[in-house]
Amino acid sequence: MSLHDQVAAAFAQDGWLSRAEPHFRPRAGQTEMAMAVAQTIEDGGVLVVEAGTGVGKTFSYLVPALLSGQRVLVSTATKALQDQLYLRDLPRLVQALGLPLRVARLKGRSSYVCLHRLGLVHQSKVPLDPQVLRAVARVQDWSRGTRSGDLAELPGLAENSTVAALVTSTKDNCVGSSCAHWEQCHVNTARAQALQADVCVVNHHLFFADMEVRDSGVAQLLPTAGVVVIDEAHQLNETGIQFAGWVLGTRQLQSYIKDVLADVTLHARGLADWMQLLGQLEHALNEWRAVGAGIAPGSRLRWLGAAPEGVSDKAWRGGLHAVGQSLRALLLVLAKVAETAHALVALYERGARLLSQLASFAQPVPDDAVRWLEVTRLHLRLMESPLTIAHLMRAHMQPQEADDPAPQPSKAWVFTSATLGDDEDLRWFTETCGLRQAQVLRVDSPFDYASQAVLYVPEDIPEPAQQVAHSAAVAQLAGDGAAALGGRTLVLTTTLKALGAIGQQLQQRFGLLEPMDVLVQGQGPKHVLMERFRAGTLHGRGCILVASSTFWEGVDIPGDALQLVVIDKLPFPPPDDPLVEARSRQMEMLGRSPFADYMLPEACMALKQGAGRLIRRETDQGILVVADARLRTKAYGKRLVAALPPMQRIGTQEAWQQALLQLVQGSAPVLSIPASTRNEDDTSKDLG
Template identity: 85%
Template sequence: MPLNLHDQVAAAFVQDGWLARAEPHFRPRPGQTAMALAVARTVEDGGVLVVEAGTGVGKTFSYLVPALLSGQRVLISTATKALQDQLFLRDVPRLVQALGLPLRVARLKGRSSYLCLHRLGQVHQSRVPLDPQVLRAVARVQDWSHGTRSGDLAELPGWVENSTVAAMVTSTKDNCVGSACAHWEQCHVNTARAQALAADVCVVNHHLFFADMEVRDSGVAQLLPSAGVVVLDEAHQLNETGIQFAGWTLGTRQLQGYIKDVLADVTLHARGLADWMQLLAQLEQAINAWRAVGGACPPGSRLRWLGVAPEGLPEASWRQGLHAVGQALRALLLALAKVAETARALLPLYERGARLLSQLASFAQPVPDDAVRWLEVTRQHLKLMESPLGIARLMRAHMEPEAQEEGGTPPAAPRAWIFTSATLGDDADLRWFTETCGLRTAQVLKVDSPFDYARQAVLYVPEDIPEPAQQAAHSAAVAQLAAEGALALGGRTLVLTTTLKALDSIGQHLQQRLGLLEPVDVLVQGQSPKHVLMERFRAGTVQGRGCVLVASSTFWEGVDIPGDALQLVVIDKLPFPPPDDPLVEARSRQLEAVGRSPFADYMLPEAAMALKQGAGRLIRRETDRGILVVADVRLRTKAYGRRLVQALPAMHRIGSTAAWRQALARLAGGASPVEED
């Protein structure tokens, strides 16, 4: 009698199962097996499973093994390209081979990852003179384009995805000309999507997961309806990604990019059929005048937008500027509409302009009750932003099947949804995650990390450090702590800051304190590309010099530095959401309106999750040892400090300077930082 899925999975994870035979380093872990069996039950019965799997559990195998054995089509979504590549290039192929299953595996990236042959051709037809360095880079892409099958620009050696050239040779949803393109049959995006639709296992990212609704609108078959098992790894990022996708964004950079593309296309297809230069000049002048309305705001400003205009800007000037841009854009569209009947190649350009005009019109209307709107000001541009306050409605649109037509057949298999991450909440119900995603009825499982944190790591909360409100003194004290630790350990130190101001201040202090006089290199985020910083940091001691990395934002998560290269993590202060952020303010008002506490129900859980993410950089393997410093006295003095400490792994806790130095000395000597009984 053939084994059911539950029994097959149980057999795979035992001491002498096929996983142990296929993976030389595999050994059974109770938490990993428990998660795998829970996934198997959900796949068999259908439903939703939310799993918080601590670092070291091995959650990837826990969901891959039952998903691959299920015989159903599997869709896996990740937050980062690094994990997407790891799954596609390493984990899934190894398991497919070990299982002996004839499964087709595909990886689908975003449109900006693939070469656009139409855009590449436009570069050569452009009458605008280009920098020789840019032309050389385009020539490299041109040479590579003749031999690539996938069109994935990541395969091009030395490729930088946010470079000037990248924007020139890739398409966006706005500037793709669709089926009117002369390269439609050879389109790398279309080829990749066709392969994904034909695959048994497809690995995407969260942005594409949310974009799948838009795929349906454009007439391309969806990935989701044909998948029996959907796995969302790194699920803690779902809310942020979904909000970005579901919101509206319109910027003066977008509008100027449209002007550039119109000029290129009408020169090619409709020269002399309208006074294009005048129409485009009028639009550009209107955009510049509108941008000047926000010119008094310092770059980096995020202005609340509760009424007619963003806060602090004159309403009449703002409305006049927005109206002028709309009028100039409408005049250009009327001219495009007249010539598009004969010059069909201009039709996608007209449709793109119509979408921009519609977005512009939406920002002239009052802010919806369930959304938040704000204005971001940069040195040269304005960016109008509107976002929903959560993704529960968006998730329901994905997860609830469409109404079955009368006489139709039901789905062949139940849909299983698996959400997993190392950090999903600081309570047993994981409400921080389930509430924002609308998953209140989901089955919830928490699997603790197998690491012995009480013996491997120390949590140091200094007793005498200045309050974070004393910004200058606090940053100086944090830098002093980091310098002391780095000198004792020969580097091996990661400093995580909550603000860019603290990043700059602590980075400067460390560079002045250590500089060239000590055998420690100080790396600061923003002074080199992220991958360069990470390569240097992972290298550890190089020619006798250790390494300190001061970082913010993206370095709080997704950074994996196992072994001795990282033994000290210093977090400057508790990572509460910035209270003046428009989205934070709107969510707080929403909670207050229903009688809930913004601090207890939003600010505190957000801080707990961010703190867990930052602390998770320290211990990545069962042999790792280290010290976590949280340089914020509120963890000791405030009533909520206990809840935040409980969200962290159960590390041995110290508070005195003497205990800190003793732990450093033990760690520097090759021993555990925890004093043995």
């Protein structure tokens, strides 16, 4: 039986999935996507699929991939989604399909406890906070029984906690095969399992590490996979840019000085004048850092020429040169000493990488990259990023042979997400990732948005440029909606300034005496905020969540816990961001419009992601508010509305109140609006 026939049988009305999964129901869109994936696996090549919310894209790519008999690599955006695939979706499907497959999950070093680093905590000469020491003791107790070493298994330990940094390793501080715990190393064990598995689940960060860093063992994953699936592919470009770019900060160099001092004191005391060498480097670093003394903290300076804008070329080049010379002098001595003190080899290699990065920033900015300087109160951060990952992806997907100028990929590549573009060709995604020749498929969501939700664009909302008045109006509107619904409201902001203003006003309105909890991003761990919000009404108290950044996507709140999503304004990229400026200049050089071909598609995708938080199941109902009059008044508003799910659109205060009332009464907010209350742009129509 061909793969095509096997997949068709799996998704049939009485097929394998329906017999094994009690809640499985065949969906035309899901089956269409699965058959397209099967065809790509059989033929080889690249498939890009935008699968709307509710399609069930995970089963659509996993079933044909698992049935193919080929080695499969699945990459997704976050560790949380990685865990969901590994712990829930894959075990269910492997069992349902009766396949004896080995499944593994591989994360980066920072996810696994390092037994060597854990043992060093109590040897630190720097006194540690008692609370930190108690947390370390919890990690030690847990480490004696864990098999995976994955810190995500330890309840209550935040991923970015101080303790996590103390008990995990990095490529710089790993001591390698000389480690006493090398045989029991959880990172090595996870890598070995990944290399032996039939299906391996990674995240996008590790996917690019596999492509670019070529770390020991990990680099074998991608070449040996016959099927590569990139889920949540809309995040691929931004993740790839982080890996393909350069970041060098004065904090990194200071940390290196500190580590050199500690290691040479232990392994090479008296073998060189370390204090003089390190003192020269630290002096040069302080002099260079002083170049940014007159620049406001938080500034991001364009860097088009020899030095960042607003910084003296002579002072900048002199400072960079002095740091480079001092670092080189230290490395020359380290190289000689490391011949006998082998423990210093890793320290030398780390310094050599820093020197190489420093040298790259002394060169002119590449044509296809953007460079800028970030200034904080105490440090400088030198940043360089490519504008897209197109060259990187093409190089790894289509390795060119000398006698074959245009080879085709031999393996199957599947890229999928709920939002990949606002046109039929999905150019927003395919161009940035260098996939112009890919087969493209768009599968619409099965949800009936026209009968489940409405889009409210207020008529009398202040312009976003009036920041204070606009944030106040958004807070008032969100508060009114939450008061009527008993909470169930998610407010998504485009800036941290708006986040603070709206959150503060809502918290003032709903004090402790009101039956409402107002949660604000940054005032607690994300998972804690989400757990409270998903709980809905708790002990008679409703819930409002005000959030920005990561809450715009990847947040799944089905059911009545969320019935109102308020987006404060259209999410255009910030025009003063160095990366945005560089991409805009690139568009102009190509004779294209930066606004129409870059900024507007970016806003469409971000708006689509935010709106996607509202309806997550066939039975969900709710109101989406976009508190930005430009959606009604500007010509480009039609393109933005077209990117949204096809909801009924309303604009009057009366229609808003009626929609709220219907939600409160348990019915859908869709209205039958008299002609006298319609907007001039025919807001009562269902828009597609």
